[in-house]
């Protein structure tokens with residue numbers, strides 16, 4: 780399962796082993812918070828589909844999808860999506876990374892506006908957020924979108 784990062788996370792020139800291992804760790808860890816939120820949501824009785832693109836033209840697949848309620852949940856990695864608390868810019872190839880990460884943020888905003896325009900509700904969580912709180916927020920959103928007739 781591929782993380783949400785760019786296809787060439789190494790950057791334009793070889794990075795130091797330290798940075799490289801941090802990048803790899805970051806990508807591996809991407810799926811852990813997602814799984815935590817998924818299982819917390821499942822325990823709340825929510826039923827969802829995973830890793831689907833909600834709409835044609837929306838490139839980034841949502842991590843949890845509620846097709847009936849049209850809710851799309853994204854769990855954003857702190858590094859790749861520039862979390863205000865943990866977002867950092869690698870010292871090597873700083874400009875390249877700045878452009879890359881800014882493009883990620885811009886794509887996230889585009890995805891959200893595409894979804895809203897099509898009547899979907901995008902929900903985003905940072906990977907550092909508490910999984911059960913995130914699941915509660917998802918449950919509230921899904922309920923507000925009329926899950927009663929499911």
Ligand SMILES: [Zn+2]
Pocket residue numbers: 857862863864865866905906907
């Ligand atoms: Zn964070």
